[in-house]
Amino acid sequence: MEKRVTFDNRLLPYLLLAPQIVVTLVFFFWPTAQAIWQSVLIEDAFGGNSRFVWFENFERLFNDPGYYASVRLTVVFSFLVAGLGLALSLLFAVMADRVIRGAETYKTFLIWPYAVAPAVAGVLWGFLFNPSIGIVAWMLQGVGIEFNYVINGNQALLLVVLASVWTQLSYNFLFFLAGLQSIPRSLIEAAAIDGAGPGRRFWDIVFPLLSPTGFFLLVINVIYAFIGTFGVISSLTQGGPGRATEILVYKVYNDGFRGQDLGGSAAQSVLMMIVLVLLTFVQFRFIERRVHY
């Protein structure tokens, strides 16, 4: 889409664009180029001694079982975060949409966790499940479950998933509710007159009409699980115990800053960038289709 009426000025548009272009160049293109450049270098952690090694860093990654473990973990983690998050928020949104009286009040009560930083959410959930004083850990102990996320890898993963889902719930809820409210009531009513019960109406009418929203949220949630959960993990487990919660984005940070493996970290960055570009591409393709829906 283009404007028909425009202004003529030789210099002004460049001046107006300059601040954003400068910031983008310095803090986006320069570091991205450096990430790509570093991914083909092996650097001495102490001096500026670096060697050009072609794709050795990538080869090293692809031969590293630890990297595959992290990839697998990231896939499982994203699946859990997106799956659980979407299922729960859809349930709440459908129920809130049903109760016309009070839907807006429920909305207010459900959307504010969006404002809680993932890093703070991690602290909150860590407190609930703290092995020595956490109230939930204490209750679980009461029913015979020993919950100690500090030493048990699976429990740590579960806790990180719960905290991540909690933070993202409000966002999903908001979009699902908006999607539900935009479905014409007459469709539902017509189905009801024809004798379709609530379950039938949901699966045959509401769910298909909601699928564009659902797909959009799926992409957003997967990207969130990939990147946005960094704060949760950093606050709760720091990738541990062992490497039980070291998803890719945390590994980039861990290898780069703690392990001082700049080349390896940069190679991982480059691979993640490719994945994200693909995901974003899928998202845009889809949004284009949604317009024609």
Added chain:
Amino acid sequence: MVENRPFFTFLSHFIVLVGVLIVFFPVWMTFVASTHDQATMLRAPVPLLPGTHLIENYRTVLLEGYGQRFGSNPMLHTLINSMIMALGVAIGKIAISIIAAFAIVYFRFPARMFFFWAIFVTLMLPVEIRIVPTYGVVASLGMLDSYAGLIIPVIASATATFLFRQFFLSVPDELAEAARVDGASPMRFFWDILLPMSRTSIAALFVIQFIYGWNQYLWPLLITTKESYYTMVMTVSRQANVVDSVPSWNLLMAMAMLAMLPPVLVVVFMQRLFVRGLVETEK
């Protein structure tokens, strides 16, 4: 509702209420913890109802900080840092992107599409995955431990530019035409017509970007080494990770409350703008 099914209606209310409880529970426990003294918070089970140390705990945290051993920057100072960062990010992002969108929509000039795409690609790659080189760039510019270093790298993103572009494209052409016929300069048109028309979009975006700036975590964690530049969110997370023989859960949770409160209040009291901003930035 289509038909009257009292039981199903009851069930709906029940399920949503369970959802509300799940959402509230962690924050309730945090609040409760922040109102007790240290000794109470070291014995399991921890209390479920608030205690009597609310004012004392918050006063300690705000004016003295968490504890002497890890340095004791008063949280009041840290809160101000967070506020500076959040406002800086929100205002900075809006300012640079509204004029960039104006240039892209209302002018024809060589390389226009090139600039458009140059801004566009930043949408895809968040700072977390190129964190090591970005740190290197900021360090080499001497921007570590400074407000500029906290704010400026974070405002390099395209979301706001796109929002304004979409909005400007929906503004009727007649307005620009009339302004041109009347001999108004482009900047005059921008200030007197476009900017006032964008008020709601600006406000909605401000709400979203304020929360975004306030909740920045990894970036301030990396580039600040002096406590005088710490922000609230990173301080809470840092403190939670310190292995402490006798942790002051009451103070830590008071800090967590302070880290949550401003953005949550923004969402609750500006709900309409918040929802609008969220929906628009994701278009």
